[in-house]
Amino acid sequence: MEKEVDIFAPVTDLGKGDALEAWRWLVGDTASVRLLTSMGDIFFVRKEGILKKERVYFLDTGAGEMELASKSWKLFREMIKTMDGVPGHWFKYSLLKEISDEPLEQGNCYSPNILPGLGGEYIKENFSPVSWIVHVDMAGQIHEQCKDFPPGTPINSFSLDVQKQP
Incomplete structure (x- = not known):
């Protein structure tokens, strides 16, 4: 029997505060978080165009990239319900099955020790x-x-604002 895993993180406070504050440089001011995957990636909506239609985007927090997921929340919900046409990288399901020996505790997601966008690998040990x-x-x-760094640029350190952290 194949092991079932939850593709969404067990969070209840996703809408409190500004979950996308550190990502405004990429997602823009009108983005509003909707879902968090167990692998720490985000689905958010953003109002766009003259009619301010809500588009759904996928934010890959490990790679530091976003992509259009659906032209509307309604279409997105239907896609997720059936999983028809859902790209594999959204949920990283194979890796999730490998690393989810025990269910995530409330408020947690799986996070890479080294971000894949900076050379980390999508492997269990990371x-x-x-x-x-x-x-x-x-x-x-x-x-x-x-x-703005070219690919392959050596990175020696980061500066992090941890005042917002619990």
């Missing part, structure tokens, strides 16, 4: 459970500091 707030905030700060 991930551990962490507070989702710490993961999302730190990943956003690190990616913002590195966004």
Whole structure:
């Protein structure tokens, strides 16, 4: 029998405060978080265009990249319900199955020790459970500091604002 895993992180405080504060440089001012995956990635909505339609985006916090997931929340919900046409990298399901020996505790997600966008690998040994707030905030700060570096640039240190952390 195949092991079932929860693709969404067990969080109840996702809408409190500004979960995307450290990512505003990438997601913009109108982005509003909706879902957090167990792997620490975010689905958010952003109002766009003259009609201010809400588009759904996927934010890969490990890679520091975002992509359009759906043209509307309604279409997105239908896609997730059936999982029809859902790209594999959104949930990293194979890796999630490997690392989820025990369920995540409330408020946690799996976070890479070294962000894949900075050379870390999508392997079991690179991930551990962490507070989702710490993961999302730190990943956003690190990616913002590195966004203009050419690929392969050696990175010696980061500066992190930890005052917001619990």
